[in-house]
Amino acid sequence: MKLFEPLDIGGTLIRNRIMVPAMVTRLSGEDGFVNQDITNRYVRYAQGGAGLIVIEAMAVHHAKAGPLLRISDDRFIPGLAGLAQCIHDTSDSKVVPQIIHFMKVSKSGWRQTIDMLSNAEIDRIVEEFGDAVARAREAKFDGAELHSAHAYTLASFLSRTNPRKDEYGGETLEGRLRLISRIFENIRRKVGKDFPVGVRFLADEFIKDGYTVNDAKLIGLRLAQLGAAYLSLSVGGKFEDAIHLPGQVPYPYTGYSGDRCMPGDWYPAVPHAHFSAEIKAFVKAHGFNTPVATAGKISDPDDAERLLSTGAVDIIGIARGLLADPDWPHKVRQNERERIVKCDYCNVCKHLDGAHMKVVCALWPQGALQAPPDDRQSPAPGWDTTGANLTVSASDGKAVLKWNKATGAARYDVCRTDPLGKVEVMDAVKVTRWEDHNLLAGMPYCYQIRAFGAAGQGGASSNMVTVRLPVLDSEIVRFF
């Protein structure tokens, strides 16, 4: 599989094309130092075999924030070096920190915007990013990633809504690109050209008047010209459409752009990779082979492989899917796809982040702070002699499924066969009840439940049941 071919990113070789994109964990203390919980989280990804692990955003500056890693001072280097060391000791996964600058936000809903920054403050940001990358190198990371996506400072400069009237905005693309260009130049001066520095930025802002892939192609080209080790694309996640809840700091993933950034279960799979493909094609047409990473509701290995084998992108970012199961890479490589703990895009992880709580996966065992080990000894779950006894009833426009508990089950996958014979895993649940609200009356849908153990070991499948919702108004059925 192309998925397991190595790739050179700015002089560093990653062993496969699977990337853990930066995901906030809320596991650090407010002091910003690396701790054991964070170390365990990232070591777990290294055990699972991801080619590139991007450590959650760490601040290049000292601004107040909740639990957030820091790289804003030399005193953070030993902790970061320890983290990098632990990951390197675990496997040959490469690891880079995502480094971030953000503006102030307050519980009143007020937020500092980039037009409030003086030129001296901008100069300081340039220095802060350069110093942070130098620290990342000193801590023996394999590179660094500039966070120029979502709601944060660098993305706000790149934004089509950049309100500055001076040479850092001025309604021109070049103005919007000036800060990131200066930052790159300063990084090169401070740490040289041989330390890989990737950039994460938005393929589409998904806000009113925001930029589209048209601008993203030009931004990507400029970053390639500047020598970016890779381009990692995300979308949305802006403050502009955030919903402010009284007494809470605005959270940039609450609006529509937040829906797009972490598309939930009602979105189709792989909704954004075509943007990355367009950007890659554009950059390549201009003579740059800068690797391009995509992300967003990708977890089917076939989808990932298709994106790589067609040359659409070079690296597959899997955030929620790898949170659910860090062993995804090993399981795919060893042809054990059935053992993958499949993310159901319930977004409990996102909501935990929004509530400033420790980010875990709802599919992990209750109370677990990390994904369970890849246990190959425990028996697969199964139903006892009474069987699964899956039943379905149809009423009020929905189908209600119920089944028996299986011994040793950590979760149940709900599989549905639609009227055309297409089989789909609709959801993954811990309880023994599930409702289907998205079916058409008068047509047959077939369901089956499968029980899984905590490490993904697949157990027995239930009996199959079929349901056909009654047509609400008898007159309508005549026209079917």
Add this chain to the structure above:
Amino acid sequence: MKLFEPLDIGGTLIRNRIMVPAMVTRLSGEDGFVNQDITNRYVRYAQGGAGLIVIEAMAVHHAKAGPLLRISDDRFIPGLAGLAQCIHDTSDSKVVPQIIHFMKVSKSGWRQTIDMLSNAEIDRIVEEFGDAVARAREAKFDGAELHSAHAYTLASFLSRTNPRKDEYGGETLEGRLRLISRIFENIRRKVGKDFPVGVRFLADEFIKDGYTVNDAKLIGLRLAQLGAAYLSLSVGGKFEDAIHLPGQVPYPYTGYSGDRCMPGDWYPAVPHAHFSAEIKAFVKAHGFNTPVATAGKISDPDDAERLLSTGAVDIIGIARGLLADPDWPHKVRQNERERIVKCDYCNVCKHLDGAHMKVVCALWPQGALQAPPDDRQSPAPGWDTTGANLTVSASDGKAVLKWNKATGAARYDVCRTDPLGKVEVMDAVKVTRWEDHNLLAGMPYCYQIRAFGAAGQGGASSNMVTVRLPVLDSEIVRFF
């Protein structure tokens, strides 16, 4: 070309695949009666040769609104019949009215939502739609189109944000589909099965928690089952993200979903047709050959032809492009593409609607209420002996173009050749100055201006000029 092949829609043959989607004109009086201006607008489309003309939304009920056509009472039939007659007398374009029910909105920003409707009120809506279609038939329209898109009543029932707890919502797809299903059943009872009734609905709501193409596929299938003559897809245009300006009635095209509904010049071309293609493929896989129409920033004939010849869709909706030039169909058919007055997606038309002003195209001659006639006699515009004298200067991250006035010019197209040699019409302007804010420093861009007459007759091209923006920081250029 497939574009000019006829198509059967529910028993009516349209002569080609070009559709004028419903576009508000604000030309009617507040009385809701057809007048001469409206008649002229639609006769102009018939002259141009569109296969199917959808008359702007007319209300099925008596609720107060600004200038808006009505089909809510038999007294409107003579006027509507006259309009249909005028169109049929002009050409063999087919014509259907779009019929709409909307909820109340107030200048305070308050708006009535569908959870405020009693069951008796819902029953009345069912009757109103049935009666309106009967009137459309009596007025000798070729069919009717239910407006189940954007911010209006039917779309609010279909919405994933439908707040009703009863059988018209209840968080189930079947609940959301119940009203439109009842309406179809009632229409069939009132006007029979042989009068074509199409439906316009959303392929994607583009609002927080809104539905995506996943639901749209099922909605499309249900509408096909109900016997819809065609499915016409739009996106966005919701009240949920509308920006309320003090003292003004909310306008559902002011938010992000409004950006998507009528994508402006910063959007890529044809940003939404892939949704229509997915919906068509799904409906077809279930055994229905219901024609599917798409729309949204399509105006290049090659784009339109590709969508048809690949079987992605069956009908090409062109709204702003046909407003700018109703003769687009004839000009494409006669291989006179260069004479098309090309929409530049400036969205002045949209802003006029938002301001409740008569909707015209900014590319029409100053003060014109209709597109100019397809004048083939007037000479093409040209520069006098001093020439165009196109000049370009580069500063502050932008290129500024200036040129001389051409005799008889109604507009100038600005053509840009990018560093890869790709030629693009960047804008169409009436003035002799244009700024390019979207280019990368250090790379060569080449410009040429072409003057056009009011009916699209192409005149002389200017000299060509090339510009290369200086790189802002001399240090950066080293890394290019």
